[in-house]
Amino acid sequence: MSDRPHAAAGSKAETPAEARTEGPDFIRVLIAKDIAEGKNGGRVHTRFPPEPNGFLHIGHAKAICLNFGVAEENGGKCNLRFDDTNPAKEDPAYVDAIKKDIRWLGFDWDDREFHASDYYQQLYEWAQHLIREGKAYVCSLTEEQTREYRGTVQEAGRPSPDRDRSVEESLDLFTRMRAGEFADGKYTLRAKIDMAAANMKMRDPLMYRIRHTPHHRTGEDWPIYPFYDFAHGQSDAIEGITHSLCTLEFSDNRELYNWYIDNIPVPSQPKQTEFARLNLTYTIMSKRKLLRLVEEGVVDGWDDPRMPTLAGYRRKGYAPEAIREFCNRIGVAKYKGVVDIQLLEHCMREAANATAPRVMAVLKPLRLVIENYPEGQVEEIEAENNPEDPGAGVRKLPFSREVYVERDDFREDAPRKWFRLAPGKEVRLKHAYLVTCNEAIKDASGEVVELRCTYDPESTGGAAPDGRKVRGTLHWVSAEQAIDAEVRLYDHLFKDPLPGGTTDGGDFMEDLNPDSLEVLRCKVEPSLATAEPGSRVQFLRHGYFAVDRDGAKVGMPVFNRTVPLRDSWAKLEQKLSAGGS
Numbered sequence: 001m002s003d004r005p006h007a008a009a010g011s012k013a014e015t016p017a018e019a020r021t022e023g024p025d026f027i028r029v030l031i032a033k034d035i036a037e038g039k040n041g042g043r044v045h046t047r048f049p050p051e052p053n054g055f056l057h058i059g060h061a062k063a064i065c066l067n068f069g070v071a072e073e074n075g076g077k078c079n080l081r082f083d084d085t086n087p088a089k090e091d092p093a094y095v096d097a098i099k100k101d102i103r104w105l106g107f108d109w110d111d112r113e114f115h116a117s118d119y120y121q122q123l124y125e126w127a128q129h130l131i132r133e134g135k136a137y138v139c140s141l142t143e144e145q146t147r148e149y150r151g152t153v154q155e156a157g158r159p160s161p162d163r164d165r166s167v168e169e170s171l172d173l174f175t176r177m178r179a180g181e182f183a184d185g186k187y188t189l190r191a192k193i194d195m196a197a198a199n200m201k202m203r204d205p206l207m208y209r210i211r212h213t214p215h216h217r218t219g220e221d222w223p224i225y226p227f228y229d230f231a232h233g234q235s236d237a238i239e240g241i242t243h244s245l246c247t248l249e250f251s252d253n254r255e256l257y258n259w260y261i262d263n264i265p266v267p268s269q270p271k272q273t274e275f276a277r278l279n280l281t282y283t284i285m286s287k288r289k290l291l292r293l294v295e296e297g298v299v300d301g302w303d304d305p306r307m308p309t310l311a312g313y314r315r316k317g318y319a320p321e322a323i324r325e326f327c328n329r330i331g332v333a334k335y336k337g338v339v340d341i342q343l344l345e346h347c348m349r350e351a352a353n354a355t356a357p358r359v360m361a362v363l364k365p366l367r368l369v370i371e372n373y374p375e376g377q378v379e380e381i382e383a384e385n386n387p388e389d390p391g392a393g394v395r396k397l398p399f400s401r402e403v404y405v406e407r408d409d410f411r412e413d414a415p416r417k418w419f420r421l422a423p424g425k426e427v428r429l430k431h432a433y434l435v436t437c438n439e440a441i442k443d444a445s446g447e448v449v450e451l452r453c454t455y456d457p458e459s460t461g462g463a464a465p466d467g468r469k470v471r472g473t474l475h476w477v478s479a480e481q482a483i484d485a486e487v488r489l490y491d492h493l494f495k496d497p498l499p500g501g502t503t504d505g506g507d508f509m510e511d512l513n514p515d516s517l518e519v520l521r522c523k524v525e526p527s528l529a530t531a532e533p534g535s536r537v538q539f540l541r542h543g544y545f546a547v548d549r550d551g552a553k554v555g556m557p558v559f560n561r562t563v564p565l566r567d568s569w570a571k572l573e574q575k576l577s578a579g580g581s
């Protein structure tokens with residue numbers, strides 16, 4: 001169990017208006033004030049302090065954008081500090097993944113990569129200092145007794161029988177704890193503060209525990225490990241951090257943070273300020289829970305595109321700019337809310353719209369034969385790559401007598417306003433020609449397996465020669481030249497907007513969406529044969545997709561759906577601005 005506080009999920013979904021912040025947020029206001037008052041000599045130095053016990057998620061992106069952002073804006077610095085005080089859960093593989101993800105987001109800590117474990121010796125000496133000052137003692141209560149003695153919110157705690165142990169004895173025992181003389185759990189080191197304090201964190205908090213567990217950086221050097229509270233503020237002070245920004249669940253820890261800073265001869269005086277953590281609908285964010293999804297094989301690893309990890313978003317095709325824009329738009333506040341995931345998807349669409357080349361892919365192919373088109377003829381048709389970007393140029397598309405269209409674009413019994421394919425209906429094949437459906441061929445089971453059509457040879461580029469109105473425009477691929485591809489359609493990993501309910505107690509596993517992944521065998525235009533893993537395209541009428549690294553394994557290109565085209569967020573915003581609210 002980690003000694004850091006856990007955040008409980010909020011319960012209210014933010015409306016778009018609340019999600020937008022006007023002017024600088026309260027942290028930027030506070031920093032501007034500190035600079036104006038000449039605090040810290042006008043310096044701004046922040047840090048991002050991940051615990052290397054999992055991959056970074058979208059909530060961490062908020063903290064990264066904030067910490068690196070305010071430093072950058074004020075000509076300051078932001079350190080990367082691994083908060084590695086819990087050897088049992090930490091792994092160097094996580095350290096590497098975290099660094100990769102921060103760089104991918106577009107931030108850089110230069111040579112300022114630090115680890116709380118770098119400070120173990122200094123922390124140890126400061127612990128001795130507190131003992132000598134009569135402000136810390138070695139305690140022999142068990143974990144359970146310690147909890148019991150601490151009391152409750154209503155009731156004061158009781159002093160440990162070791163509270164008045166002499167300085168000499170505590171110093172001796174602490175030295176022997178450090179030397180590895182005692183078994184795990186035999187003793188702890190505690191600060192001597194106030195067992196009746198209203199803030200439970202101040203009731204003689206634990207500073208050190210005995211753990212004969214090797215650490216990924218310090219090996220077997222230390223059989224004792226500091227608790228988060230005894231490490232964090234002092235690490236900030238050692239690094240000259242001016243503004244220690246963290247999430248609201250650390251509010252109660254602030255008093256203790258300050259107590260250590262005030263009672264230890266630290267080289268600087270950092271200040272902690274808390275902001276609300278990001279919660280997103282249809283998403284769980286706790287690394288503990290994400291780890292469970294990985295370990296139980298619910299997802300294909302930490303970078304499964306359904307995971308809210310930065311590695312997952314990257315694999316799904318998200319652009320780092322989109323995530324930064326999202327963090328910018330949600331802003332920073334003390335208000336605990338749940339942000340609508342549609343805002344994130346909206347930011348991604350905006351980023352992709354400008355840059356992703358438009359291509360054609362038929363996800364559920366149905367053969368369409370153009371009976372009056374010459375057999376064996378292949379035409380090269382010119383198609384623009386991105387109407388949003390004239391500089392993106394054009395490409396050639398093969399067109400022939402047999403093409404694939406989308407199965408869902410044909411209806412035998414079409415409703416009145418159906419502008420797609422149906423017997424007797426004329427449609428436009430994008431960039432190519434107008435075709436009219438004459439007949440649907442069915443197999444023995446009655447399923448439509450082929451459409452028989454004729455085309456208008458005069459309708460080059462899809463324009464009607466006589467100006468007649470053809471409303472439907474469909475995407476297609478030439479049957480012979482199209483290539484096979486695997487397409488992975490992702491939906492939310494959870495079917496409930498607040499997985500596990502509004503509190504931390506619920507079982508999020510019960511809310512898993514059984515349809516979060518649909519894998520299709522598709523036909524895509526031949527230009528995609530050489531698409532590089534990681535590159536992004538728009539499949540016309542379907543959405544944005546990214547090329548997955550699994551292509552080599554599967555034996556054909558694999559595309560992950562980044563985000564569908566439908567943008568309910570944009571509609572909401574339009575409605576709001578039209579309504580004048």
Ligand code: ATP
Nearest residue numbers: 049050051059060062063246247277278285286287
């Ligand atoms: P989790 O509870 O998801 O495991 P954590 O807080 O234990 O996350 P850390 O690695 O300790 O994870 O977090 C590093 C920094 O990121 C901390 O300063 C923390 O406050 C911040 N952070 C973590 N989750 C969020 C979130 N959802 N929104 C904003 N900041 C977050």
Ligand code: MG
Nearest residue numbers: 002004005006
């Ligand atoms: Mg945690």
